[in-house]
Amino acid sequence: MNRYQKIAWFNLIVIAATIIVTSIAVAVEFHVRGYSTVGLWFVALLALLKLTPYLFKKSESPGGVVSDERDDFIVKKALLASFISLAVILGVAFVTAFLTLGLTHTVSITMDGLSAVVYYVSVIFVLVLSLAVLVQYGWRASDG
C-alpha cells in the first residue's frame, strides 16, 4: 500500500467515524434534552484530516522513487472526479432551490449555516477524492 492509498483509507475512516460518533451523540443528546447542540461539536473530529502530512510522510523506495507518472495520473483523475461531483451537487442544489422557491423568492442564511455548507462541501470533496484514489488503485493493499 503506497502513501496515497494510506491517506485515502485514513480519510475514509476519519469521515466514517465522525459521522457515526456525531450521529450517536446527537441522538443521545436529543433523547435526553429534547434538542441537540453539543452533539454537533463532534464534527470537529474531522480536524484529524489535517494530520495526514505528519502521519504519512513521504518515504522513498530503495530506488529513491517517491511517486511516478501512474500515481500522478491517478491523483489527477481523482481530483477531476471530486470537482465534477462538487459541480453536480451544487448544480442539483441550485436547480432544486430554483424549482422549489422560484426565481424571485428571497432567502437568507446565517453565517454558521454558510460555514456548515462550506465545511460539508469540503468533506464531500475529500470523500470523493479518497474513494476515487482507492478505486483506481484497485482497493488492494500490496500490488495495486
Added chain:
Amino acid sequence: MANDNISNQIRRLRFDHGEMTQQQLADKVGVTRQTIIAIEAGKYAPSLPLAFRLARAFNTTVEDVFQYQDGDGAAPDQSD
C-alpha cells in the same frame, strides 16, 4: 489507464535478463514497483518516455516490449 489493445513481454524479458526482480526494474527506470506490477498485468499503459526507458533497460526496442493490436485482433499494418 488500462488499454486492452496493448500487451507486453516485460515478465519474460525480466527473466531473460538474469531473473531481474520487479523492484530492480522499477529502480532502473525510475518508477515504483507498483507501477511495474500494473504494467505487467496490463492494468496501466505507460507513457511513451517510460516505454522507451523500459525498452532501454532490456537493451531492446519498444516494439519488442509492447505489442499493439487493433480491436479485431490483427496487428496494425506497418507498411508505407
